[in-house]
Amino acid sequence: MREIMKIELKRAFINTKFYIVVFVSTIFAIGSFFTTPGFTIAKNWFLYMNGDLDASYIIEKCDYSDVAIEIWMPNYGASSKFYFLWLIILPLLCIIPYGITYIEDKSSGLINQYIIKIGKGKYYVSKFITLFISGGTIATLPLFINLIICSMALPFGLPVRSTQFYPVKEYNLFSNLYYQNIVVYLMLYFLIYFVVYGLITCLALAFVYFEENKYMLLLVPFIIYFSEHVIISFGFNRYDTSLLLATNIINLRYENILFYLLQIIVLFLFDFLFFFRIRRDVI
Amino acid sequence: MKKVLKIIVVIICFLVIARIAYVNIAYPAADIKIIDEDEIFDLKNFSLRLKEYDIYSKEEWKQKLENENIELEEEKYNVIYNMNLKTVLLEMEIIGFIF
Numbered sequence: 001m002r003e004i005m006k007i008e009l010k011r012a013f014i015n016t017k018f019y020i021v022v023f024v025s026t027i028f029a030i031g032s033f034f035t036t037p038g039f040t041i042a043k044n045w046f047l048y049m050n051g052d053l054d055a056s057y058i059i060e061k062c063d064y065s066d067v068a069i070e071i072w073m074p075n076y077g078a079s080s081k082f083y084f085l086w087l088i089i090l091p092l093l094c095i096i097p098y099g100i101t102y103i104e105d106k107s108s109g110l111i112n113q114y115i116i117k118i119g120k121g122k123y124y125v126s127k128f129i130t131l132f133i134s135g136g137t138i139a140t141l142p143l144f145i146n147l148i149i150c151s152m153a154l155p156f157g158l159p160v161r162s163t164q165f166y167p168v169k170e171y172n173l174f175s176n177l178y179y180q181n182i183v184v185y186l187m188l189y190f191l192i193y194f195v196v197y198g199l200i201t202c203l204a205l206a207f208v209y210f211e212e213n214k215y216m217l218l219l220v221p222f223i224i225y226f227s228e229h230v231i232i233s234f235g236f237n238r239y240d241t242s243l244l245l246a247t248n249i250i251n252l253r254y255e256n257i258l259f260y261l262l263q264i265i266v267l268f269l270f271d272f273l274f275f276f277r278i279r280r281d282v283i
Numbered sequence: 284m285k286k287v288l289k290i291i292v293v294i295i296c297f298l299v300i301a302r303i304a305y306v307n308i309a310y311p312a313a314d315i316k317i318i319d320e321d322e323i324f325d326l327k328n329f330s331l332r333l334k335e336y337d338i339y340s341k342e343e344w345k346q347k348l349e350n351e352n353i354e355l356e357e358e359k360y361n362v363i364y365n366m367n368l369k370t371v372l373l374e375m376e377i378i379g380f381i382f
Contacts, residue, residue: 049310152302155310 031082038071042153091221135201136194
């Protein structure tokens with residue numbers, strides 16, 4: 001199992017498609033920094049530190065409470081075009097490097113050699129885990145890059161609740177953690193992103209039995225992800241609980257957690273269809 | 284080619300780490316600081332010393348203003364503050380300018 005995982009992880013992370021996706025994601029992360037009010041704050045701090053008088057008036061009013069997390073891209077949500085565009089096409093980015101390798105293995109006959117050597121079960125499990133890790137990594141990487149860029153502009157500190165600058169209120173998930181232990185909050189934030197987008201990317205494996213065209217399979221997670229958002233927004237009138245918006249847990253309220261968890265459970269069960277239907281797979 | 288790329292990546296990482304370190308050391312920190320009486324804290328251009336402080340509850344603050352014959356902002360402008368915060372009266376001393 002360890003050997004096959006090593007091979008599959010190498011296939012997922014050391015290929016040109018992965019580098020291109022990381023490059024595109026980095027552009028989104030940098031663009032998000034430069035196109036939000038956060039950049040103005042960072043610019044004023046830079047001018048202030050270089051002795052600009054006008055900037056000093058602005059900074060004095062800010063009361064020294066600006067921290068990197070204040071100008072981090074999820075903070076500005078839909079007002080940042082780069083962030084919002086990235087969020088919409090994220091399932092596409094996640095699936096490009098590794099998502100259709102199962103179909104490619106099947107059409108090239110490589111799958112036969114794998115299964116003879118290591119067995120069906122191990123092969124399918126390794127495919128699932130690798131795609132999960134690959135999808136999760138691509139989803140969390142731009143957030144991390146943007147956080148690094150923001151940390152280059154402002155000091156990394158604890159948000160101050162009394163300033164009311166921050167979008168996390170008492171009714172938001174982990175709000176106390178946000179104001180008391182930001183590092184743990186960020187770790188949880190990244191973990192939730194990793195798991196949710198890992199699961200969304202794995203939808204391509206579950207749908208491999210319905211659709212064999214690899215280009216169509218590339219679109220499957222994106223279509224389900226976006227249509228789920230549309231159905232929940234217009235059908236249930238709960239736009240802030242869709243996977244597209246609520247995975248940014250800054251938007252997630254305590255009252256919506258059950259609905260959000262339900263979506264993740266359904267997603268997980270859908271992904272699991274991949275293992276259920278293995279028996280019907282004709283190689 | 285790979286070696287050159289590696290060197291570029293290492294240089295970028297070094298510059299990023301250096302910049303983050305500079306920002307966190309040189310910028311006035313935004314962390315909440317708990318300061319006690321007589322303690323000195325430094326801002327960019329000057330340092331302050333906390334000489335004295337008194338904490339008032341909402342009722343105590345109202346009483347104090349009444350005693351000093353100062354009209355309460357809430358009553359004068361008919362504003363309702365929902366927050367039940369305590370009021371702190373500070374006395375600071377500027378102990379040094381850096382130009």
